[in-house]
Amino acid sequence: MKYKLIACDLDETLLNDHKNIGEKTQKTIAKIRKLGIKFVPATGRGYRSVKRTLNQIGTWEQPNQYVISYNGSIIIENYHEKIIQKTLLSFDKIEQLFQIGLKFQVPMHIYTMDQVFVFRPDADEIDYLDRGGASYQIFEQPQINFLRDQPLVKMLYKDLNRSKLKQIYQYIPQNLLNETTATFSSNRYLEFNEVGVNKGKGLLELAKILKIKPKEIVAIGDNTNDLSMIKVAGLGIAVQNATPDVKHAATYITQADYKHDAVNEAIEKFILS
Numbered sequence: 001m002k003y004k005l006i007a008c009d010l011d012e013t014l015l016n017d018h019k020n021i022g023e024k025t026q027k028t029i030a031k032i033r034k035l036g037i038k039f040v041p042a043t044g045r046g047y048r049s050v051k052r053t054l055n056q057i058g059t060w061e062q063p064n065q066y067v068i069s070y071n072g073s074i075i076i077e078n079y080h081e082k083i084i085q086k087t088l089l090s091f092d093k094i095e096q097l098f099q100i101g102l103k104f105q106v107p108m109h110i111y112t113m114d115q116v117f118v119f120r121p122d123a124d125e126i127d128y129l130d131r132g133g134a135s136y137q138i139f140e141q142p143q144i145n146f147l148r149d150q151p152l153v154k155m156l157y158k159d160l161n162r163s164k165l166k167q168i169y170q171y172i173p174q175n176l177l178n179e180t181t182a183t184f185s186s187n188r189y190l191e192f193n194e195v196g197v198n199k200g201k202g203l204l205e206l207a208k209i210l211k212i213k214p215k216e217i218v219a220i221g222d223n224t225n226d227l228s229m230i231k232v233a234g235l236g237i238a239v240q241n242a243t244p245d246v247k248h249a250a251t252y253i254t255q256a257d258y259k260h261d262a263v264n265e266a267i268e269k270f271i272l273s
Contacts, residue, residue, distance in 0.1 A: 005217045006271075028264045041053060065079070184243075237251065
């Protein structure tokens with residue numbers, strides 16, 4: 001099979017603990033790009049927080065190069081950050097989720113189109129955000145009326161204890177769960193997008209624009225917010241550190257983890273071999 005597009009998660013998949021792409025992987029990505037294969041980051045992050053990654057793969061400000069961001073809520077062409085698809089999450093839904101987060105006393109993120117507002121982050125979260133190069137604003141007051149008129153894209157809860165995040169998930173009213181898409185990511189977040197939004201749907205929308213068939217796509221990831229794209233791609237790959245459900249859904253599991261160029265292994269095996 002000749003693959004034409006690789007959609008790749010960033011944190012704990014492509015990026016190491018320093019939030020960089022390994023040198024070996026950078027060279028391999030350069031090789032496939034010369035072959036005309038598109039390498040598209042598919043991330044829960046905002047598109048403006050991935051500039052360093054795009055520079056490392058050579059697609060920053062380049063025409064006909066893309067990012068699937070906010071778990072599929074926004075797809076951009078990198079040249080002049082041209083938005084080609086967006087789906088917002090209503091203030092009322094975020095307000096309900098925010099009140100639940102207050103009850104459980106967890107740090108929270110609320111994302112606008114180009115900024116992230118972080119509620120009472122702990123030291124671990126600040127370190128994680130700084131290493132990722134994210135631009136963010138901290139707020140301490142337990143209200144979000146200042147965001148009422150902003151275009152909102154996503155919100156999340158942060159806790160390193162997955163069981164705590166699951167407890168929060170189980171507390172959320174079913175009608176609110178039915179009106180949003182909830183996913184886990186980075187072994188620290190429970191994220192919420194508008195209902196129907198996911199990386200898989202975003203990937204298929206981009207592929208349709210590019211006239212690429214699903215069977216011509218490779219998707220690589222590690223966590224539950226990557227499941228949808230791994231399932232719709234012609235070849236779904238889980239890195240070694242992936243969650244059990246992602247490994248179960250994948251066609252191939254790398255021997256290497258994200259700290260040891262797992263993406264390089266996948267590309268060498270299925271594209272360059």
